[in-house]
Amino acid sequence: MDLKGFDRPDQPSATGALPAGSRSVKVMIAGGFGTGKTTMVRSVSDIKPLTTEETLTQASIDVDHLIGVTDKQETTVSLDFGRIGLNEQLVLYLFGTPGQERFWFLWNGLFKGALGAVVLVDTRRLASSFRAIEEMERQDVPFVIALNVFPDSKEHPVEEIREALDISPHTPIVACDARDKASSRDVLIALIRHLKERSAAVLESR
């Protein structure tokens, strides 16, 4: 760390320029509304989390009528995201998916090119993440389940939760505190290990 006065921890973006040769990978943070997606993105990100808008392509605004449009149509969706510098060349982007179910049809494009996903689950409201899990399975996105432990969460045996969520025995289920950086990092590590195992299994089967 230099002492030239440029290092401003409160403004990581001021010093967070990526090296010229950088490449990126992306991981999606999914789950029902209020399960802690944005919290997790915030806790592990190197940069202050930002919000960007993704626009729906298949229902893109009709240009001919654009000027006459008085109300913004529901064609954009906000994505909270953060970034983790993994090494000199590689940067990981984390995108928190929108929780509102009316945006689910957007997800095809969102998951394209992602290494995998974390599906956050609030054990007090398991059902709120059902759709997220279904979507991962439908799009064949590898994922891990992260049980975000809230202060008043009851202890549930993992197998009970696996059964309730109808999750394959191969899909890891880990507990976490999305507010905690180390805990959120461990969830990402669990995801990457899971991806490695899957890859190894595919290679072996050839």
Place this chain on the structure above:
Amino acid sequence: MSGPHRPRDPSGLERYYVLTGGRSGPAGPAAGLDVATLVITRGARTAPAPGTQYEHVPGMQHEHEEIVRRCRDPLSVAELGAHLGLPFNILAVLLTDLLEADRVETRDPIPVSSPSGRGPDLALLEEVLSGLERL
């Protein structure tokens, strides 16, 4: 324009219309852009000779110049969108212009396996893992 003016569009759609010349989505080289695609200004590292400027591209808007300026170091499409306050589709149109004018280059996120069936990339996963373990 005659008659009363409609109140300024709070959603910014008019601004987008002007910015993109009415184009509603990316085409051509930017069609595959991802929110995690990195954008890098061309020639940012090989500084132009003193006094020379990049040729002004006709039709280049302030937002195009902003992108060129901000992407001297690689920046994701998502970060650009957040910094410039532009949604993805609009940004993709502007990036198409810049790609066609050869002012920027883009690098898509590395997928873990290619659609061509090149197979899972264990080396990449290993790299991601060791990066996370250092956090």
